[in-house]
Amino acid sequence: MTRLRTVEQVLASRPTIEGAGVHLRRAFGHQQVPRLDPFLLLDDFRSDNPLEYEAGFPWHPHRGIETVTYMLDGRVDHEDSMGNRGIVGPGDVQWMTAGSGIVHQEMPKPLAGGRMGGLQLWVNLPAAHKMMEPRYQEVKEARIPRVEASKGVNVGVISGEVAGVKGPVRDLMVEPQYLDVRLSPGASFQHAVPEGHRAFAYLLEGRGTYDERQGSIDEGHLVLLNDGGFVKVQADSKPHRFLLVAGKPLGEPIAWWGPIVMNNNRELETAISEYRSGTFIKAGKAKATEKA
């Protein structure tokens, strides 16, 4: 008999300033380590005001992690030190495995009306893969399947599987599920998550009940789920949208400095000194897999 995943904790996202002065909301980050293992950080950078984001995230390095950018509105223009350039447009996903090292910039741009926004999740890499060759999996919105899982339940499957439909982002170390779930008023969604995997929901719009003892929870909150075999969510009287994310914990030590996350301080010091001396980049042009 599989168990329902009850609510372990509800965290309110908190205002933070990142990059060159981007105002965003952080659902979790450094302070929560290692509670969300294998996940490290989730930022919600939705905004109506270009002054809050136009400075962007100029050149910075990453090593030892994957960054997952999911745009909801507007776009992010990105460029890296290996000569890759591209646009993550509305509804698109960029799953970037920094591995041994990428230096890049990410510059948010509005569409008409100034609205811009999305989410960036950091996924840790296991020690054995921290220095793997960098790669991108880039998926345009049109290639992300939207599944009518049951009445009033529409799921965008970015990674993982719903009703026999697999998401396009694959071959990842922590076997992640990354779902964008939209519920009509009153609709409920039930979904299997392997026992032992870490799972959370981040609430994008409206309110939902994740555990009857907890009552309904409002948008802008992170719902950390206890272990179990399945998740159940019911929308209130308005539409409800949330991300459901799960992955296999690594259980390894974490040494974190800014955008670089390794297993120990010696590896961090190596990364920082390599960055300063210009020997940070180990690989040639990162492989981009454009899902078509």
Ligand code: FE2
């Ligand atoms: Fe970055």
